[in-house]
Each structure stands twice: as C-alpha cells, then as structure tokens.
Amino acid sequence: MKRIVSLFFLVLFFTACKPTSAIITSKKEAEDKGIYTPPIAKKIIAKKELHTKAEKKKEIVKKSKIIEVEASDYIVNTADSSYLVEQLINLASTKIGTNYKSGGITDEGFDCSGLMYNIFDLYHIKLPHSSFEQSKLGAVVERENIKKGDLIFFRTNGRRQINHVGMVIEVNADEIKFIHSATSSGVIVSSTKEPYYQKSFAQVNRILL
Known part of the structure; x- marks a missing residue:
C-alpha cells in the first residue's frame, strides 16, 4: 500500500511539472502568438527636418536670386x-x-493678375499688377515642357492682347489645370479642356527655374 501511494505522488509530480504548451524560443514565435510586441523605435529626426514651414520659407526666399534679363524681364533662380x-x-x-474684384490684390478680392501678384509677393517675388506685363516675364515654354508653377496666359473675349493669367497647378497629357481669379466665379481651378480656355489660350511662361 505504501508503495502504491509513493507511485501515485510521483506520477502527480511529473504531471504537474509537464509544460502545458510548447516552449517559445524566439521573439518571432512570441510575436506570432501575440504575446510579444517589439518596442516602436523612435524616429531620429534630422536637424534639417526640424525646420518649421516658416523657417523653410525664409530659407528659400533668402536663397532666391533675381537675375535681370532686360529692363522688365526676370527669371527667379x-x-x-x-x-x-x-x-x-x-x-x-x-x-x-475668394471673390473677384477689379484691381484687387488682397483677400477682400482679386483680379487675375492681382492673385498672382499676391501669392508671389509673399515670397518676395515682385510681379507687375497686369497680366499683359506678367506675360513679358521669364521665358515662353512649349506645351511639352510646361510645369507646375508656370504662368498661363489667355486672350479672352476676342481680345488681341493678353488680358488673363493663372498659375499651372497640374499638367496631364491632354490637359492643363490652373488656378486663377475669374470675373464670374472668383478664385477657382479651371482646365484647358474647357472650350472657352481652349479657344483663348495664348502662352505659358516660366519665371521660376
């Protein structure tokens, strides 16, 4: 009887000590079983990335250089x-x-050249307040070379002289999208696919290199 009791306790001891699940030997196994999550490494931010938008803007403006081509022409490098x-x-x-306003150069209202004048002025790039005069700046670019940031010009209402300007914001194979201030709608985005602008398109100028 004593021997049977001893065997019973021996069996009970081994049963209690037997692991109920496989031993995990790696972090990968622990991750797979959902019992270990690796610590998230903190991103080391380079000094360059610590610049605020305002600081970057100042840095760009500081590096900007105006090169005079002629008395009224310039290209910004x-x-x-x-x-x-x-x-x-x-x-x-x-x-x-924003509403259209003839002669407007502020958020109270813009005309087409006034909008260009306003947004470029913030970066210390001075444009004349006239679409015709703006069309004399920089260099005229061919259709296949047009890029975002170029100025796009039109002769609207059957005019012989350029009288409308916008800024290119997207270039596709068969379409140019531009932002401008229209007399009927204020500041909007339009497309050269629209018959009105397709018919009145004049040229595109690059003033930023």
Missing part, C-alpha cells in the same frame, strides 16, 4: 524651386472661393 512651387500652389489654393 532658387536652391529648391520644387519646394517653392509647391508652397505657391498651396498658398494659391487657400484663396479658392
């Missing part, structure tokens, strides 16, 4: 024109919905 273009487009987009 900047260390990072792609960044500057995106900022100009972002700024122009915040003006969407």
